[in-house]
Amino acid sequence: MNIYPDLYLDSILELSVETLNKNNIKGLMIDIDNTVVDTEKNIIDGLEDWYKKIKDAGIKCIILSNSSKIAKIRSVSDKLEIPYISLALKPLKSGFKRGIKLLDMDKENIAVVGDQIFTDVIGANRCKLFSILVKPINEQDLWYTKWKRPIENKILEKYKKSNEK
Numbered sequence: 241m242n243i244y245p246d247l248y249l250d251s252i253l254e255l256s257v258e259t260l261n262k263n264n265i266k267g268l269m270i271d272i273d274n275t276v277v278d279t280e281k282n283i284i285d286g287l288e289d290w291y292k293k294i295k296d297a298g299i300k301c302i303i304l305s306n307s308s309k310i311a312k313i314r315s316v317s318d319k320l321e322i323p324y325i326s327l328a329l330k331p332l333k334s335g336f337k338r339g340i341k342l343l344d345m346d347k348e349n350i351a352v353v354g355d356q357i358f359t360d361v362i363g364a365n366r367c368k369l370f371s372i373l374v375k376p377i378n379e380q381d382l383w384y385t386k387w388k389r390p391i392e393n394k395i396l397e398k399y400k401k402s403n404e405k
C-alpha cells in the first residue's frame with residue numbers, strides 16, 4: 241500500500257498552474273473538509289481567486305467529499321460552479337471511479353487534493369491518480385479524524401526525511 245503523496249503542500253492555494261502543467265494534470269478532485277472548508281464551515285480566503293487561475297488554464301475541477309452535509313458541499317460547489325460527489329467513501333475506489341467518469345479524462349491527467357493520508361492519498365494512489373496532500377486548515381480537527389492525525393504526522397516526518405536525503 242502506497243501511503244505517500246506525490247506532492248505535499250501547505251495549502252491548496254499553493255497549488256500552481258505551473259505545477260499542474262509540469263505533471264500533466266488536467267483535472268482535479270478536491271476534498272472539502274479541512275482542505276477548502278474549516279470546521280466552522282467557512283470557505284478559506286482566496287479560494288475563488290485560486291480557482292479562477294486554475295479554470296483559466298483549462299483545468300477541470302470537481303468536489304469529491306466523504307461528507308453527507310449537502311448544504312456545506314454546495315456552498316463550495318455553487319460558488320465555484322463545479323459539480324460534486326458526496327458520500328464518496330474514500331479511500332474505497334468507487335467514489336474515485338465516479339470522479340474519473342465525471343471529469344471524463346484519462347487517469348494520468350487527474351490529481352486528488354486532500355488533507356488526509358488515510359482517505360485522500362491512499363485512495364488516489366490505489367486508483368493510480370496523482371495524490372496531493374495539503375495541511376489541514378484547522379489545528380482542531382473534526383472528531384473523527386483526530387485518532388488518525390498522530391499517525392499521519394509520523395508518516396510525514398518520515399516522508400520529509402526521505403526527501404531531504
Ligand SMILES: [Mg+2]
Nearest residue numbers: 271273274355
Ligand atoms: Mg478532508
